[in-house]
Amino acid sequence: MNSAPSSAAPALMLDEAALHAAATTHLExxxxxxxxxxxxxxxxxxxxxxxxxxxxxxxRYKRHHFTAHGLASPAIAAEFMVHAGEEAAHADLIARRIVQLGGEPDFSPDTLLARSHAQYDTASDLQAMVRANLVAERIAVEAYRQMIALIGDKDPTTKRMLEGILADEEEHADELRDLLEN
Structure with a gap:
């Protein structure tokens, strides 16, 4: 004999009063x-x-693009420029999100290196350029992984944005690794 539970589980419902209060205060x-x-x-x-x-x-990528030389340099320099464009797109996404959060994106050249997790590089050897960029990409991968863990469910929109950037950075690292092996 099947018997129905004596009390049904409470339905998942939103708190309409809290929704209205959150939506109507601090509209700015x-x-x-x-x-x-x-x-x-x-x-x-x-x-x-x-x-x-x-x-x-x-x-760093742009400097390496314009200063790369040697037999293999045209293809590698082209890859550096592609990566520079993708990093610029990441910067745009991040700046836009900072503004959405009510913050000010900090483009100050005076503090750029001090705030950056990665270093600038002035190598002139093609393999040293590839290696410096690979190290920087690996730093970015680890930084984004840590940021994603720290943010967690506190800001799902930022987390999703960072996960997309992380995927790009992992791809960059794999491409640079392949360049080192050739």
Whole structure:
């Protein structure tokens, strides 16, 4: 004999009053609702450091693109320019997200290197350039993994953005590794 449970599980329901309160207070904050605001400053700081890293990577890749020489340099220099463009696109995504969070993207050249996780590089040897870029990509991979773990469910939109950037950085690292092996 099948017997129905004596009490049904409570239905999953949103708190309509809390929704209305969160939506109608501090309208100047845009998408940032009160529940999110406690983590916003930390997330903006993390994103500004990531922005600095991406900008330094753009500069390093462009320098390497224009200064690469040797028999293998045309193909590798072209790859450096592709990576520079993708890093610039990451910087744009990050800057846009900082603004969405009510922050100010920090493009100051005075503090760029100090805030960047990766280094600038002035190598003149093609293999040294590839190696420096691979190290920088591996730093970016680890930095984004740590940021994703830190942010967790505190900001799902930023987390998804960072996961997409992380996938690109992993691809860059694999491509650079392949260049080192050739």
């Amino acid at each position: 904050e845009g998408a940032v609702t009160p529940a999110f605001s406690q983590h916003r400053d930390d997330i903006v700081r993390l994103l500004n450091d990531a922005l600095a890293t991406e900008l330094v990577c753009v500069l």
